[in-house]
Amino acid sequence: MxxxxxxxxxxxxxxxxxxxxxxxxxxxxxxxxxxxxxxxxxxxxxxxxxxxxxxxxxxxxxRDRADYPQHVLATVQAAGIGFVIGVTIAVLAGYASVAWPLFERLIRGVGVTLFAVPLIALVPVLILALDGTKPRIVLAALAVYYPTMVATVVGLRDVDARLPDVVRACGGNDASVMRWVRLRSSLPSIMAGLRIAAPAALLGAILAEFGGGVRWGLGSYLLASLGSARPERLWGIGLVATVIAASAYGLFSLLGTRFTRTNVSATVVAQATPALLGDARRRPLQQRVLLSLTSIGIVLALWATTLRLLGTSPIVARSPLSVFRYLTTGDGAAAARHTLLAALRQTVPVALLGLAAGLIAALLFAVLLQLRRELAHAVLPLALVTQTMPLAALTPIIVLVFGRGIFASVMVCVAVTFFPSFVIIAQALTNTSPSAGDVVRSYGGQEVAILRFVGLPAAIPALLTAARLATPRALLGVMIAEYLATGRGLGFLLSQSRGLLDYGMIWSVAAVSVLVAIVLTQLVGLLERRFQSYAGA
Amino acid sequence: MMAASMETSAGVTRALSVAHVDRHFELKGDRVQALGDVSLEAPVGTFIALLGPSGCGKSTLLRLLAGLDSPDGGSIEFGGASPETMRRAGRIGVAFQDPALLPWRTIRRNIALPYQVLGRPVDTARIEDLIRLVGLSGFEEARPAQLSGGMRQRVAIARALATEPDVLLLDEPFGALDEILRRQMNLELQRIWLDLSPTTVLVTHAIEEAVFLADVVFVMSARPGRISEMVTVPFERPRSQSLLRTPEFHAIADHISDLLFSGSIPALTTALEPAETSAPTSQP
Structure with a gap:
């Protein structure tokens, strides 16, 4: 240009x-x-x-041109409303988290849950509890909450450390710092969050449509076309969804660059050593345990009170306690547990396998591009397309190409974990200090040696970060494949129990898959932190 | 707030008085004393310099004077008012080592910031005057990124002067500039200061700069940070470049240099110092 x-x-x-x-x-x-x-x-x-x-x-x-407008409109409308609602709540929650750290600690459970939750697990539950287009709107809102909330907190908190001092020196207090520095500084970060949230809202709406019961919507259209042996139509819907997602992504990228241009300070911070001063305010152990428990309690309380407020019949809409009873003391609890465990044993290994395959592919590809940079321009656009294609639209296509076996599930995992992981790892490889590379070069080392001594050590923490971020996506990918096609695992159990009107099982699958997702991401997160402190990062 | 500004305009003295100030920080469980028993006095309208090696706590002291941090012991007063009170009333202007301008604001709006933070109507006429005073006419609508380092620092000084403060605090404002620009800026600072004459505290580690600008130089030493000597500078104002070549100037500068390099002031070789440029912020 x-x-x-x-x-x-x-x-x-x-x-x-x-x-x-x-x-x-x-x-x-x-x-x-x-x-x-x-x-x-x-x-x-x-x-x-x-x-x-x-x-x-x-x-x-x-040929299908007459059908598209109504399907697109229905999905985009629901996704749009959900997006606005979710973003409003997330930005307010982010603001409150920065203003009152205790609030942040208390709603952390909600954030962790919404980050890890495989959205598909909530679909039958939402359809049971709500009617009409509401499940779509709610799922879209739930999908945007986490990325937007995190981006808001990061944007408000990570301001140029010198600016709050300036405002205080001018006679200001915390509120003035928020007003004159933090709010404006946070805009680029919030835009970056919305850039991710907008396609997520679309994904949420389409997934909710997979639950059935609605005539119009891209998800309903996909579902109907899956059986009709017309791959061209499936691809068409997928590409239309991709174009919508990519446009939303592009719109917020554009807005973001406008703010970023005027947000970058002319000078850099002379010295940044907050880590040196240590976190003196770390709370005592008892208090932390108490806060964690409260934070979990808040998630359960939100679940229970929402259902009560909706006034749905308790037979259909189960409370946390009712789910607990269904799996422990109720009639047939043992059988239910058995079914659930069997499904878990099918789903989790596939998700982990797909995650590992996706991560290894991302690492190899990042290393390859580091050695052969000219390849990057050629391959990145394609990778970007698979990235913006909503997972819900991608899965039917992968199932179509790779069949209905486990291999299809693994491929869905690879497809959804590969690109984001690649971006994180490639960034870590590129961001290594050039002078560190020069040191290796001055001893006669070549590109491979630089990669070995400088690049790869930097890539390992990045790989773990990528793994943590990709874990929920991997699980969601497998469950969508199971729900739509493969006939095994948690996803299948979900659709099967819907057919059998086994409400207890539907809620149990939702609760257990959220729990499994949380545990898996926390485990990877633990590994990540362990490695970061080891690497001195 | 009204009462404070009326008092000062009526000429009530706001002499700076620092008495037995202590400040320490926790560093990985260890207690590091940044300032120990610091006392000094500055009459209204004087220009004092705090001079010392890196890590002697001079920036920490400046943050205490600005009301951005509070001492663990001792007291700081501006004619009876605490730094906190002065700060809240907009009676203190601070220019940091880095200009720290809001990147999204124009020069004019950056200088207007103190009025907005204090919730006062923006005095546009005064802002125009200040822009002229610091020699930035024609750049009112520029953004910080479009200016040179020296120009940005002038904006920061104009901003510090916006509310007609009684006290001007300068934390190595020209520390990041090259020697030539630095001398020019010192001359300009003198010109601006002669125009407005607020009580001024300059933190610096450049001997020449301190002697050239100040009425009194407080030489500091480290571990813990304290005032080791007070040196009065007798030269008439305005001082010119040629003063730097006079034997009288050199006599004072050499005296201070001896103080800093004689064994009486250790810590020239110590590296670790949390309280210098990155004095801890009090935010969570």
């Missing part, structure tokens, strides 16, 4: 617009992919036509 402008203004003789090299290689990669896609699809090389040609998808899209 700048290049083009300079050419126009600086030298009128050269009116020809020049495309920057990285854009050119990206466009070439996209065009190359389109050609390969067309050929592979046209010849029905993959899975007996499950991977259709681009022209086939376009033709089908044209």
């Amino acid at each position: 700048t290049v083009a402008l300079e050419t126009v203004h600086g030298a009128p003789a050269h009116r020809r617009r020049r495309i920057p090299a990285n854009v050119r290689s990206m466009l070439m990669a996209l065009a190359g992919t389109a050609v390969v896609w067309q050929i592979v699809g046209g010849l029905k090389l993959v899975a007996d036509g499950a991977f259709p040609s681009l022209s086939g998808i376009a033709t089908q899209f044209w």
Whole structure:
């Protein structure tokens, strides 16, 4: 863009617009992919036509053109309302967390739960408790809460440390610092949060539509097309969902850069040694345990009171206590536990396997790009597309291509964990100090040696961070695949119990899968912290 | 607040008095004494300098004077008012080592910040005057990132002067500038100060700068931070560049230099010092 402008203004003789090299290689990669896609699809090389040609998808899209507007409108509307509600609550919660640290500690349980929860597990529960478009709106709102809330807290808290002092020196107090520094400083971070939250809202709405009961919506359309042996339509819906998600992502990226440009300080902080001073305010153990328990209690209380406020029949809408009884003392508790454990034993290993495969692929790919940088421009756009394609739309396509076995579940996991992990690991590899690389080079080391002594040690903590962030996604991926296709595990148990009207089991699966997700992410988080302190980060 | 400003405009003295101030920090369970039994006096309208090696606690002392931190023992008063009271009333102006401007605000709006924080109407005429005084006319609508380092520091000084403070606190305001620019800024600071004459405390580790600007130089030493000597500088104002070449100037500078480098002041070799540039903030 700048290049083009300079050419126009600086030298009128050269009116020809020049495309920057990285854009050119990206466009070439996209065009190359389109050609390969067309050929592979046209010849029905993959899975007996499950991977259709681009022209086939376009033709089908044209045929279905009358159906799309209503489906798109229904989903986007629900996602939009949910987005606004979720973002409002999350920003207020973030603000309150920064203003009152105790509040932050007390609602931490809600954040941890919503971060880890496999959204699909909530679908039947929401459909039981709410009617009409409400489940979609609620699931979209739940999906946006965590990223928005974290981004708000980070934005409000991590301000340039010198600015609060300036405001205080001018006679201000904490409230003035919030008003004059923190609120404005937090905008880029909040925009970055919304950038992730917007596609998440779409995912939430589509997942809720998988629960059935609604005629219009991209999720309903996907569900209906899954059975009808028309892969072109499935791909069309997936690509439409991707375009919507990517547009929302792009919109907030654009807003974000506008704020970031005026947010970067002209000078850097001279010295930052807050870690040196230590966390003198660490609370005593008893108090921390008490706070943790309260924080868990708040999640359970929210669950129970929401149902009471909705006034849904207690037979359908189960309270935490009722679920606990169903699994411990109720009639058939032993059988229920057995079914649940069997499903867990099917789901969790697959999720872990997929997670590991996704992480290893991300690490290898990041290392490869570090050694062969020119590949990055060609491959990244494609990876970005798989990233923005809503998981709910991606899963049916993967099932279509890879069949209904375990392999499909693992592939869903890889597809959803690969790209975010790759970004984190590649960043860690790139951000190593150049002078550290120079030290290795001055002793005659080459790129491989630099990678070994500088890059990889930096990549390992990043790998663990990536693992923590990817764990809930992996579990969600597997459960969606199970729910839609593979006929095993927690996801299948969820849809099966819905058919059998086994309300106790539906709520139990939801509760247990949330619990498993929390435990898994906390375990990986523990590993991450252990390694970070070891690495001195 | 009204009473305070009326008193000062009526000429009630606001002499600075620091008596037996102690301040220590917890560092990984150890107690580090940053300041021990510091006492000093400065009459209204004088310019004093706190001079000492890195880690002698001079920035910590400045934060105490600014009311950004409170001492563990002893007292600090500005003619009977505590730093906290002075700060809340907008009677103190501070320029930090780093200009610390709000990057999203124009120069004019950066200088207007103190009025807004204090909830007072913005005195646009005064802001225009200040912009002229610090020589930034024509840059009112620029953002900090568009200015040079010296210009940004002038904005910070203008901001510190915005509310017509009784007390001006300068924490190595030119520490990040090169030697040539630094000398120019010292001349300009003198010019601005002669115009307004607030009681001024300058923290610096440059001997020449301290002697050139101050009426009194308090030489500090470390472990714990304390005042080791008070040196009066007798030169008339305005002082010019040529003063730097006079034997009288050198005599004072050399005297201070001897104080700093003689064995009486240790800690020139100590590295670890939490309380210097990164004095702990009191936020959670």
